Amino acid sequence: MADVWNLTCRPRWRRALRPFVRVSADARGLHVRTLLRRQSVPWGDIAELRVHQRPARTCWTRTPRRVSLIPHCTRERLLPLPRSRSSDDPAFDAEVEALRALHRRHAATGPSKVSAVSYGTPRRGWAGVLVLCPVLLVLAAMAAGSVSGTASDERAWKSATACTARTPAAERRECLTTTPAVISRTEDGRSARQPSWLYFTDGRPLVRAEVSRDAALEFQAGDRVELTFWRGQVMKVVGKSYAWHENVATAGTAAVFAAAFVLAAC
Secondary structure (H helix, E strand, C coil), rough: CCCCCCCEEEHHHHHHHHCEEEECCCCEEEEECCCEEEEEHHHEEEEEEEEEECCCCCCCCCCCEEEEECCCCCCCEEEEEECCCCCCCCCHHHHHHHHHHHHHHHHHCCCCCCCCCEEEHHHHHHHHHHHHHHHHHHHHEEEEEEHHHHHHHHHHHHHCCCCCCCCCHHHHHHEEEEEEEEEEEECCCCCCCCCEEEEEECCCCCEEEEEEEEHHHHHHCCCCEEEEEEECCCEEEEEEEEEEECCCCCCHHHHHHHEEEEEEHH
């Protein structure tokens, strides 16, 4: 790798990402380019290029590896590329070694300046803005368009009453149906991205219901609860010492999102 002068790392498993994320290196330093910004770090500012390997959660999952940049004066940061989904990836190892070879060659003679975030030339910067603004305006329009539908759902939920024996089958989705159940086990998500679940004995009246993490921690296996259904969805789980209620989106929330997207676009 002693003769490596330039290197460009591109995504290998997602072709759609190629125009948006790219890492390259040359005699001047390491360059990271994304859709909206560019950043260049001189070799003299880099203390080390380190490989991070996240442990697999199970014996069937792979151990992803990424490269982090260790500067002399600022905090560590992960590079978007190169990356690998396996602990045995010759192509990934070759790219890492090529980056390290460039670092060894130019670190001693490279400039030692504070790494700066560059948004490119004014023309390129405006191009990114022109791409982002329409996207934000579309999101604002979608949020604004959902206000009336959200308000209608909110009113329907607040006015819903319990189903009776005389309620026609076609109208039972709009009324409240209450059913007893027994919790067989709970599963709480470890982070905000992971859902939490209540599982029910014998899969009755359903196999599981998604709830908040607090509810999954409060309920216990063997608890007898009462489920309230509305429009085919579990809206309430009421036990002896704890009750969970589904959060119903309000028109005010949708309007706030629409305004936020418009402000961001401006």
